[in-house]
Amino acid sequence: MKDINAQTRAALAELLDAAKLSPGDIVVVGCSTSEIAGSAMGTASSPDIGRAVYSAVAEELAARGLLLAAQCCEHLNRALIIERDAAHGLDIVNAVPQPKAGGSFATAAYAGMRDPVAVDEIRAAAGLDIGGTLIGMHLKRVAVPVKLKNNAVGAARVSAARTRPRFTGGARAVYDEDLM
Numbered sequence: 001m002k003d004i005n006a007q008t009r010a011a012l013a014e015l016l017d018a019a020k021l022s023p024g025d026i027v028v029v030g031c032s033t034s035e036i037a038g039s040a041m042g043t044a045s046s047p048d049i050g051r052a053v054y055s056a057v058a059e060e061l062a063a064r065g066l067l068l069a070a071q072c073c074e075h076l077n078r079a080l081i082i083e084r085d086a087a088h089g090l091d092i093v094n095a096v097p098q099p100k101a102g103g104s105f106a107t108a109a110y111a112g113m114r115d116p117v118a119v120d121e122i123r124a125a126a127g128l129d130i131g132g133t134l135i136g137m138h139l140k141r142v143a144v145p146v147k148l149k150n151n152a153v154g155a156a157r158v159s160a161a162r163t164r165p166r167f168t169g170g171a172r173a174v175y176d177e178d179l180m
Helices: 002-019 047-063 104-112
Strands: 026-031 067-071 080-083 116-119 126-130 143-146 156-163
Touching: 002 026, 002 047, 002 126, 002 143, 002 156, 026 047, 026 104, 047 067, 047 104, 067 104, 080 104
Parallel strands: 026 067, 026 126
Antiparallel strands: 067 080, 080 116, 126 156, 143 156
């Protein structure tokens, strides 16, 4: 579990360094503990792995003043677990994740948060996808892939994205290179 925690922490730190987020920004994390364990998604949910990933994510985000949106699996329609005080303006849904219905990572997030709620959707500023959980639907437009050197947690591949404001104004627009 120490290796899983360290690998998660390294991948997330790399994303956060590239994303240049501001305190209060939301980061969505999707995680298949089955994939981390080397099994097919949804076949070997592991509460221990879920807790190891959650503790790494929660500590890294808290240290930077960022908020977590923990994505549930498809059994809960990829709902997200967030702190209630981050849910202003969002529709709260009636769901509590379980290891085989929501996923072990989302279950660990629900147990670890002060006042957790589930919401249908969110628009996060960046995201980490551990094991191919398809977090893209929960990112702001425009998503920009972040190529990670730390691109595995256990046996799971890790992908990441940050977001940037949309460019408008046609051919004469001036672009801020720091946003790209």
